Amino acid sequence: MRRKRAEIARDHAAFEAFYRRHVDAVTRFLARRVDDPHTVADLVAEVFMAVLDSAHTYRAESGSEVAWLYGVARNTLSSERRRLFRESRLTDRMSGRRPLDSDDLARLEERIDAERPARRVLAAMAGLPEGERAVLELVVIDQLTVTEAATALGIRQGAAKMRLHRARRTLQGLPFVMEGTPG
Amino acid sequence: MSFEERILMELKDEITARAERRRRTGRRLFAGAAVAGLAAAAAIVVPLLTGVEQPAYAVTRNTDGTIDVRLNEFRDADKLEQDLGKLGVDADITYLPPGKWCGEDRGKAIGGDGSPEDWDASASGRAARLDHDGLRIDPRYVGKGRTLVMMFSEAKNASAGPKPKTEWQLGSFVVEGPARPCVVVDNPLWKDTGGSGRPPAGD
Numbered sequence: 001m002r003r004k005r006a007e008i009a010r011d012h013a014a015f016e017a018f019y020r021r022h023v024d025a026v027t028r029f030l031a032r033r034v035d036d037p038h039t040v041a042d043l044v045a046e047v048f049m050a051v052l053d054s055a056h057t058y059r060a061e062s063g064s065e066v067a068w069l070y071g072v073a074r075n076t077l078s079s080e081r082r083r084l085f086r087e088s089r090l091t092d093r094m095s096g097r098r099p100l101d102s103d104d105l106a107r108l109e110e111r112i113d114a115e116r117p118a119r120r121v122l123a124a125m126a127g128l129p130e131g132e133r134a135v136l137e138l139v140v141i142d143q144l145t146v147t148e149a150a151t152a153l154g155i156r157q158g159a160a161k162m163r164l165h166r167a168r169r170t171l172q173g174l175p176f177v178m179e180g181t182p183g
Numbered sequence: 184m185s186f187e188e189r190i191l192m193e194l195k196d197e198i199t200a201r202a203e204r205r206r207r208t209g210r211r212l213f214a215g216a217a218v219a220g221l222a223a224a225a226a227i228v229v230p231l232l233t234g235v236e237q238p239a240y241a242v243t244r245n246t247d248g249t250i251d252v253r254l255n256e257f258r259d260a261d262k263l264e265q266d267l268g269k270l271g272v273d274a275d276i277t278y279l280p281p282g283k284w285c286g287e288d289r290g291k292a293i294g295g296d297g298s299p300e301d302w303d304a305s306a307s308g309r310a311a312r313l314d315h316d317g318l319r320i321d322p323r324y325v326g327k328g329r330t331l332v333m334m335f336s337e338a339k340n341a342s343a344g345p346k347p348k349t350e351w352q353l354g355s356f357v358v359e360g361p362a363r364p365c366v367v368v369d370n371p372l373w374k375d376t377g378g379s380g381r382p383p384a385g386d
Contacts, residue, residue, distance in 0.1 A: 010202065012195050019194065023187050045190045052197060098193075104186040 009055035019048060022069055027111060029073050032118040032141055037108035041100055043080060047073045067148030070138060074152065125171065132167035135160050240317075242266050253317035257335055272322050272331055275362040279336040285365035289332050290358030307356035318353065325357055332362045 007014035026047050030040045050072050100108070118141050125133050138149035150160035239259040243251045250270055252263070257278040267274040277285055294305020302308045310324040310331050318333075325331045334354045 010198060012198060015194065015198060016191060019191055023190075027187075041186045041190070044187070045193060048190065048194050049197065052194070052201065098186065098189065100186055108186075 009052045015052075018051070018065075022066065023048075025066060026069065026073055027108075028115065029070060029142060030077070031108070031111040032115040033077060033122065035112050035119065037105050037112060038100060040108055040112065041098060041104065043077065045098070046080065047076045050076045064148055064151070067144055067151040070142055070144065070148075071152035071154065074134070074138075125167075128167050128170060132163045132170070135163040136167040136171075139164060239263075242270070244270060248322060250320040250322065251317060252320065267320070267331075270322070272320060272325050273329065273361075274320075274331045274333060277334045277365045279334060279365075279367065281336065282369060283367050284336055284354070284369070285334050286368045289356075289362045289365065290330070290360065292332075292356040292358055293329070294356075310357045311353075311355040313353060318355075329357050329359055330362045332356055332358055334365065 008018050009015070023044065027040065027044055030043045030047070034040050034043065047069075051069070054072060122137065122141060125136060128136065134153055135146075135149050138144045138152055139146060144152060146160050146164060147157055149164075150157045153160065239254070239256040240263055241253045241255075242263070243253070245251060250267070250272065252267075260276040260278055264274050264276055275289075279285070292307050294302050294307045306324040306326065306329075309321060311318050311320050311333060313319075320331065332355060336354075
């Protein structure tokens, strides 16, 4: 296990395989939460950068790769949000953006459009306590199992189940019509 | 080239840059340690956990006889000493507050008089090595009747984020017999790693 963990963060080929396996899922995960193509592209890079930082926290036995990765993506997103809250987005952020060509933009906008229903449901969840919302998000929006969601959040499975139950009870009446995220 | 491919290229460059930084940092910190008369020091990064669910550390014995110590929190030094004792390593572990270090008089360090390269090849240099997420102890280089001395001191920057991490320095060496007690002094390497904000080891 140690070898595999080290490989993702240190070996080009191992990292590339990991990246190609998950880059679409991470892009969709972000497109469900952010509706600006440039920010989505920047965040994809940030998430995989965070993977390099935290590859050693991955445990094969404690859940799927994607559950762990969604946990990393959530942390990246929330620290990014805190950062934006502190800094003026216009002054600092624009200059450092990576360029997107028209193909990139079109593909990202397509993704972002496809995830519009998910963003609507997320907005409806905004009133829930953070802990409950986090579990509900991962299960309903990102289609993880409860076990995987627990892994992503670093909590026990029982706690995840409890939070999910509470969240669903609070939100009874909210139509969770999810078509299932594409491909 | 799509943005995905460009990001992949950037990340591969980052992997290369990190490997390079790790190589350089190890050398620079070692030089700093030698100048200061310390046995060895390097920076490691440990998550600062606030919960109580996770044990302070985990000890694993590898098939080649080496022992991995993964640190989550710098507490329970006595218990870690006991656990290492059960695996045949007499260890003396001190966790120090930021900016502090143990005075030099801990005992006669094996391999303590040569150049940094000699030190690196000596029992002291080989007994405990930093790994990407903790340290690896090789009991063969500690040996019977000797003590592996390890001192950890907190550097001042804890990175922000949902899982805050802090940067620490480790000094380790092997002495004949038991180690003399730690006399707390100001850490001469404090400035060396204290101000960067980003852990020099990169991971």
